[in-house]
Amino acid sequence: MRFIKNIQNSIKHNSSRNVLCINNTYFTYKDFEIEVKKIRYAIVNTIETSEKLIGLVTNDDIQTYASIIALWLEGKAYVPVNPDTPLDRNYYIFELTKTKYVIDSTKESIYKDYKVINSSTLQDLYQDLNPKDFSGDNLAYILFTSGTTGVPKGVPITFNNVEALVDAIDAEPEFNLNNEDRCLQMFELTFDFSIVTYLFPLLAGSCMYTIPKGTMKYFYIFKLIKEKKLTVLTMVPSIINYLRPYFPEINEPSVRYCSFGGGALHSDIAKEWSDCLPNCKIFNYYGPTEFTVYSGFYPYQKETHTKAYNGIIAIGTPQKHTLYLIVNENNEEVPIGETGELCLGGPQITPGYWENEERNKQSFFIRNENGKKIRYYKTGDLCIKDKDNDFLYVGRADFQVKIRGYRVELSEIEFHAKTKSEKKINMVALDIYNELGNAELGLAIESDTFDTSDIFEYMKTKMPSYMIPMHVRFIKEFPHSINGKIDRKELKKHFDIN
Incomplete structure (x- = not known):
């Protein structure tokens, strides 16, 4: 893959320059090269050649970014999971992708059911940076987005897809990064925008500035x-x-x-x-x-x-x-x-949703x-x-909406809310806007008031925090349109959050 070879060259040519600034600590491309080589050595000597989908816990550290490149040099895909997301959801993702190995820089990994490579404690045993020969049809990553049936859906992306993205952006005369650039990387690595905010700086020899968790x-x-x-x-x-x-x-x-x-x-x-x-x-x-x-x-x-x-x-x-x-x-x-x-x-089109015909x-x-x-x-x-x-x-x-940049299926929220509720009642998730113009989530419940704490505690075990509704309204009778459907536009009028 041409873009992987170009990353290799960029790492070599910019060794004295900064690649990452994490919580005000700088790391050079030389530091990055050492981490990539150590992690690649562990991959080669731990993971079977036939295993192509490797779990990655997305901590905000140099080892996590280096793990992506180490996997790509071997023609393997990363399957990222957020350490702050409910463990059940992350386990489900690994089960769906038949993941056996997880790379985790956390000192004590909680993924005890998997073979874990602890990327932060590796010995100084190095592999080289030369990319392995592999097919462009190999997967580069699988991201899981919100799904309509209460379970996340996987979007696999191949190396050919990524190559086409790089080729398209390179063709734009108005956008050219260089090794003097200082680039914001504000995205969690399970979010697709993170791809462009680490990939293009690495190709250019730029420095990325991340946002610490919390x-x-x-x-x-x-x-x-x-x-x-x-x-x-x-x-x-x-x-x-x-x-x-x-x-x-x-x-x-x-x-x-x-x-x-x-x-x-x-x-x-x-x-x-x-x-x-x-x-x-x-x-x-x-x-x-x-x-x-x-x-x-x-x-x-x-x-x-x-x-x-x-x-x-x-x-x-x-x-x-x-x-x-x-x-x-x-x-x-x-x-x-x-x-x-x-x-x-x-x-650039995905081969199709993961195991979802x-x-x-x-x-x-x-x-x-x-x-x-x-x-x-x-x-x-x-x-x-x-x-x-x-x-x-x-x-x-x-009814798919964007919350804090993440794509959310409102029906997934409804699915989990109704699953826990003992009452067989209508629940409708809505996107509503605060005084700053940002989308927030509300849950309308067709009922008299009751204690929803069990429902919300259950939802917190099934969905990431950005998918948990911040506002709840009890409405005795939902408004309906002429054709008998619940009138979501009218429902939103019950949520005055300004």
């Missing part, structure tokens, strides 16, 4: 931008909603690039944010996990490029080798200017175009293609 994320980012003079920011839009009160204090000419994704970027706050970064190019990226992070972008300029729909900045045009198609319910292309579901085709049939289809069969992924996002061939984001086609 800190107030938006305030720590504010500190990093000011004190470390960051030059490249990749963020979810909700972060700048929280930073908005500090905008008068932010004037950072050092920032060259700011990329957004993982949620709708509103034009009013984007303009205010661009005023804080006088020398910055802002990109509104679009792309689901199923299409290897990015599929295209819109270059936002407050004076010239301000295209938006209902106040949400356009998602622009597809990147190299990516195809956008807007279809109706019969997967037929709709005319320019009409709303439909956005579908993506091209070399039913979902694959719903989410992927093949279309004949110019004598070729093109496989498309149905994003669930409603979009419009305008006369300039720009794509405008309208909203979600289903």
Whole structure:
């Protein structure tokens, strides 16, 4: 794989430069090389060659990042789990992927049922950095996102998919990192945006600045931008909603690039944010996990490029080798200017959900175009293609929402809430917005008031914290639409959280 060879070269050529700043401690590319070699030696001498899917506990340390590269050099995939997520959920992920080995930098790993490589206590026994020969169809990682049936669904991504992503971003003349750049890495490694925030800095020889667990994320980012003079920011839009009160204090000419994704970027706050970064190019990226992070972008300029729909900045045009198609319910292309579901085709598309044929049939289809069969992924996002061939984001086609940048199926929350409840009553999960414009989760219960502590304690054992509703309302009788469906829009009126 060309991108892995390029990572190897970058590590060698930038040995004296910093690769990571973690909680104000710096690590050089030489430090990183040593960790990669140690972990690779352990992989080669511990893990059977036939084992391709390796669990990775995503701690915020140099060993965890080095583990990814060590696995890739061997043509193996990492299956990341967050140490703060309920153990039941992480065990389920490992069981679903038939994982036997786990790499964990925690001093005392809790994954006693697996063969654990403790990456923080390895002896100084080194393998080299030369990548092994392997097929590009090998998996590079599997990320698990929220699922509609109460269980997470796996999205496998191949090395060919990642190679296509790197090739597409390299083809963009407006975006070029270098080894002088100081890059924000705010994402947990189970979240797909983390791929671009560690991969592209490593390829360029840049330094990544991470966010320590347990800190107030938006305030720590504010500190990093000011004190470390960051030059490249990749963020979810909700972060700048929280930073908005500090905008008068932010004037950072050092920032060259700011990329957004993982949620709708509103034009009013984007303009205010661009005023804080006088020398910055802002990109509104679009792309689901199923299409290897990015599929295209819109270059936002407050004076010239301000295209938006209902106040949400356009998602622009597809990147190299990516195809956008807007279809109706019969997967037929709709005319320019009409709303439909956005579908993506091209070399970055996942092979399909992990062991979930039913979902694959719903989410992927093949279309004949110019004598070729093109496989498309149905994003669930409603979009419009305008006369300039720009794509405008309208909203979600289903009940999937973005919370803190994470994609959440509301039906999964409902599933777990109802599972624990002894009462056979309606429960509806809703995305509601606070006074800062950030999405939060609410749970509407069709009942008189009762103690929900058992339900919430149960949900905490089944879902990560960002999926636990913060607001509960008891409603004696749910409103219904004319066709008999529960009227979610009316339900939201019961949640006044401003």
